Amino acid sequence: MTFASLNLIEPILHALQSEGYTTPTPIQQQAIPVVLEGRDLLGCAQTGTGKTAAFSIPLLQLMHEQQHPGKQIRALILTPTRELAIQIHESIGAYGKHTRLKHQVIFGGVSQVPQVQALRNGTDILVATPGRLLDLIQQGFVNLQQIQFFVLDEADRMLDMGFIHDVKKVVALLPAKKQTLFFSATMPPEIAGLANSLLRNPVKVEVTPVSSTAEKIEQQVFFVEKQDKRALLAHVLQDAAIRNVLVFTRTKHGADKVVKDLQKLQITAAAIHGNKSQNARQRALSAFKDGTLRVLVATDIAARGIDVDHLTHVINYELPNVPETYVHRIGRTGRAGASGIALSFCDSEERAYLKDIQRLIGLTIDVNRDHPYASGAASPVSTFKSVPNEQRPRHPQQRNGQGNRNHGNRQNQRQYSRGRQQPA
Ligand code: AMP
DSSP states (O other), X not given: OOSGXXXXXXXXXXXXXXXXXXXXXXXXXXXXXXXXXXXXXXXXXXTTSSHHHHHHHHHHHXXXXXXXXSSSOOEEEEOSSHHXXXXXXXXXXXXXTTSOOOEEEEOSSSOSHHHHHHHHTOOSEEEXXXXXXXXXXXXXXXXXXXXXXXXXXXXXXXXXXXXXXXXXXXXXXXXXXXXXXXXXXXXXXXXXXXXXXXXXXXXXXXXXXXXXXXXXXXXXXXXBOGGGHHHHHHHHTTOTTOOSEEEEOSSHHHHHHHHHHHXXXXXXXXXXXXXXXXXXXXXXXXXXXXXXXSEEEEOHHHHTTOOOTTOOEEEESSOOSSHHHHHHHHTTSSGGGOOXXXXXXXXXXXXXXXXXXXXHHTEEOEEXXXXXXXXXXXXXXXXXXXXXXXXXXXXXXXXXXXXXXXXXTTOOSSOOSOTTOOOX
16 A cells, blocks of 8 residues: 555655655554545554644644645644654644644743744644643633644543543533544553543544554563662663663662663663653753653653654663553654564562563563573563464454564574674
């Protein structure tokens, strides 16, 4: 399938070509025709599936065809984090660069003054986080009465992050007649209720259940004592083929400590977490994206929505206590069909977390023992009986409680990257 076969207009096709997109992802194939028909959409998809383009492209096309650029906000895209808001804004800029549609982004944690000034020039599409949007509405800088298109992105994260009340306040201000696109990776009851109240006869599209994302990513676990994790990280990073790596810690303090340790070793590293200013986070993210920063250390909240093309490695310096978080973390690599490698450091206190993770993903993760810091009990935490690769279940429904070992174990003594990756 091509984008042209989805009946997209020339200005958008041209922009997608410049982005290097050749084939629509499954969510794009399913969602674009539905949205172009004017139907409401319930999308069950997580970041990394191409969902931003799945809603942005048809919205841009519908709005372009209306030919009323400029003065009234006709589309509102609500998203939980500033990073996601910025990314959606940038994507809309890229896909819509040959249209005359205007778009703006507003989010909290920074001065509202430039945002208010930008809004004065008029915008067709507004990308917003809920708190800042409500602030600017209350001050009279934003009016939602002309909204025709409403996108609620990552609805379940809105709930997790305590924004659901704000979302409901925004929803109450929208006109009754509109087209709504509702995205959520999971459907807890409160989110299902919200979707029911918002959507009119929606078409449901669903891709990549959370646990199957993990299957295309090579995963290894290193059993190590807590106090040896810094030395292990330094050891792993001796592999020059790991050029761009996102390291996850559970706490902000932990993130800062890892950065300090790496800097002592002359490894370029920076942390992004809630205590960093928005500017510092943006600087770190840009440096990471352009390759001047080798290691980005992040907490889970800060990493939400971080989108780095071609990220090859994720390291779980600490395992998350919520197994779904593991899948979200490693899903930062292996984007849009690319392959990726996820290395996890597991100390004795984290073994229970590993068990939960393996149960969720349906795999027993390979143990890498070829490092100088292997802890005494370095045997696999087996949640599943091993089955050969070709019998690996592709979908959770096929699982029957069996999983497999992931790729060949210890195929490489010191190199934690695949052979195809050459050092710069
Ligand atoms: P998203 O799920 O919206 O966060 O998108 C994940 C990543 O996939 C982003 O880096 C997009 O630029 C990229 N992407 C989206 N659609 C396509 C496509 N059809 N072909 C190639 N890359 C894509």
